[in-house]
Amino acid sequence: MTDRTRRSTAQPDTGTARLRKERTTAHTPARITRLEPNEVFVFGSNAGGMHGGGAARTAYEKFGAVWGQANGLQGQSYGIDTMSGLRVLASEVSGFLGFAREHPHLTFLVTEIGCGIAGYRPKQIAPFFADVPPNVVLPATFDR
Template sequence: MEITPDVVVSLRADEVFVFGSNAAGQHGGGAARVAHERFGAVWGEGHGHHGQSYAIDTMSGLDVLTREARAFIGFATEHPDLHFLLTPVGCGIAGYTPEQVAVLFAGVPENVAVPASFVPYL
């Protein structure tokens, strides 16, 4: 299992930065801000693939986060030509623990790197 670097400052052409967002796509801080400033995240878009980023809504409750995680896994599976760098989504301002969130990403395909904090729960 590949581990996402703690800090991502650049991406190869085939890489996608996966970050936690809010539903409104207001990418004002943390990984969301990095995604907006560096990797093509679109202000006002809180879900899905944009540029070299993929937004996961982590701020609308655990049920929504669960659906978003499933949708991401489907997207990553359908795009084996891309390499996804999953950040510890939901474990910052959203307030979840790696134990709560990591299990939502069980079954990620091999083209997804995961945060080190998720590994014990996958």
């Protein structure tokens, strides 16, 4: 586990194996300003990949998101279209989770996708992340 993930327990950091063991207690921090080489910043995007605000802007300015690319891996970021309706968002999250399972050597730090400009509440988005692999870290607001 990195110093950018918070745990609800006050135990010392013992690495990725600990994160996998305690997956349910690790959370993405509210603000991410740097990443380790094996970490990926997961953000909400619009269908046009115009990363002008919120986490999308951070992904573009700091983590290699590509202007005009809405979804998928982009540098050290991964875009999920959150602006084209809940059905599209659910499909995008499903595709992302498949990608995360295929890349267990990476740790994916999911931001509060869909809960900013897209206007959804965490309780609407959290169910899409019901079955996450151990290398996906969610914001505390997605806990159910």
